[in-house]
Amino acid sequence: RGAPRSQPWLEPDVNDRLEELAGEGAEAVVVVPHGFVSDHMEVKYDLDNEALETAGKLGIAFERALSPGTHPRFVRMVRELVQERAEGAEPSGLSGLPSCHTCAEDCCLQKR
Incomplete structure (x- = not known):
């Protein structure tokens, strides 16, 4: 609760x-963080x-779901994503949703 309420990502308060x-x-x-x-500490206390x-x-x-932390499957996924990006490979997404790899240059995702 230390950050200002004006930051929308902090809402809704749990x-x-x-x-x-x-x-x-x-x-x-x-609850899934x-x-x-x-x-x-923020997760653990809040x-x-x-x-x-x-x-x-x-x-x-x-009940609270644990964060992925250092779970081997999560670490493997992050490594694969970094390697994919470093090699300029086609992204291996899980859906047909657009990503920053496929959006047009004037897309809102590119402006972030």
């Missing part, structure tokens, strides 16, 4: 969302302490 879910009748949640590669406590007060069962 505790606020838990309250919304409780109001919608949710009995259990699995998909924006993080490792279980650093989720494993604050969110767990909030869920408990709301009567919601709570």
